[in-house]
Each structure stands twice: as structure tokens, then as C-alpha cells.
Amino acid sequence: MLTETTETISPDLFRAALSHWASGVTVVTTRDAAGQNHGFTASAFSSVSLDPALVLVCLDNRANCFDAFDSSEGFVVHLLARDQQELAGRFASKGADKFAGSGxxxxxxxxxxxxxxxxxxxxRTERRVPGGDHLILIGEVHQASEREGEPLVYFQRRFHDLTPAG
Ligand SMILES: Cc1cc2nc3c(=O)[nH]c(=O)nc-3n(C[C@H](O)[C@H](O)[C@H](O)COP(=O)(O)O)c2cc1C
Incomplete structure (x- = not known):
């Protein structure tokens, strides 16, 4: 009799492989119905579509801010500059008063x-899609602002500056 086996990669190997992916760093924020601000640092961010303008971000199901993002009508993705490493660390820390003194x-x-x-x-939150132990938040971008500058980069579990090649 043939038996089907399911092979799964170990979490350690999966994390090690993903550590070779260099990404930018974002802080994603929202506000709940009670007027409380919430946010988290995220590297699992991507553009999705140009027309309509869609982006996605993946949120851990165990995050303290999960309920706020799961029920809010919208969110803001901040693409961080190289001098915002402290902000990235703060929004990745559980329990910290993340917005104190943030302006x-x-x-x-x-x-x-x-x-x-x-x-x-x-x-505007367009759709929420379950993605394993994360929730994929798909947002339609209705407003954006941008400026020149160097990005904060995350690679091999550390923050880096971008050094232009060539
Ligand atoms: C560089 C970096 C990237 C991260 N990317 C993500 C991410 O894409 N999704 C996520 O859910 N958590 C990510 N985290 C972890 C969250 O920022 C962290 O667990 C945060 O405290 C969760 O919010 P909470 O305090 O409401 O639980 C990342 C952390 C760091 C330092």
C-alpha cells in the first residue's frame, strides 16, 4: 500500500534561508475604535498592484496589535529611512510605549x-487573507507622500545602511 508522507522544512532552516533576503524595513500603524494607536515593525511588505494601487503586509497572528489590525478600516505603511533604526527597534518591542515622543x-x-x-x-484595508501563522493585510493606497533619502535595510538578522554598488 502506498502511503503519502508530508515533508516539512524545519523552522530553523526556513529562517536561515530567509535571512539571505535583503529587505527594507517598515513600521505599520493603525488606530482602534477606542482611539488607541497600534503599530509594529514589518519587513514582510510588498507592492501588489499598480492599478488599483495595492500593497500587502503580513502580521503575526500572535501580535498584541493583531485585533486592532484585524478590525480596523485602514493602516499606514511607513518606509523607514536609514536613521530610523531606533524606531524600528521600538516598534518591534512588545509592551513598549511605542508612540511616546514619536511626534x-x-x-x-x-x-x-x-x-x-x-x-x-x-x-484602506481591502482584504484580509489568512496566511498560516500570519494574516495578510492587503491595502488600497489612497494617499502617499515621499522624500529623497537612504533606506534602512534588514539583512542576516541585522540592520544595515545601503551602500550603492559600482
Ligand atoms: C526587522 C524586523 C522585521 C519584522 N517583520 C515583521 C513582519 O513582517 N510581520 C510581523 O508580524 N512581525 C514582524 N516583526 C516582529 C514585530 O515587529 C514584533 O513582534 C512586534 O512587537 C509585534 O507587535 P506587538 O508588540 O503588537 O505584538 C519584525 C521585527 C523586526 C525587528
Missing amino acids: VTLSPAGQPLLPGALARLEC
């Missing part, structure tokens, strides 16, 4: 905006 303001749509990013993408 947060509210967008016309009522979402938290942080200063200093290279770009900000203000999104």
Missing part, C-alpha cells in the same frame, strides 16, 4: 502618521 499625528482618515519616513502609504 505622531493623525491623517485626515484618522490613522497614525509618524514623521521621518522616506515614504508613507495610507491604505
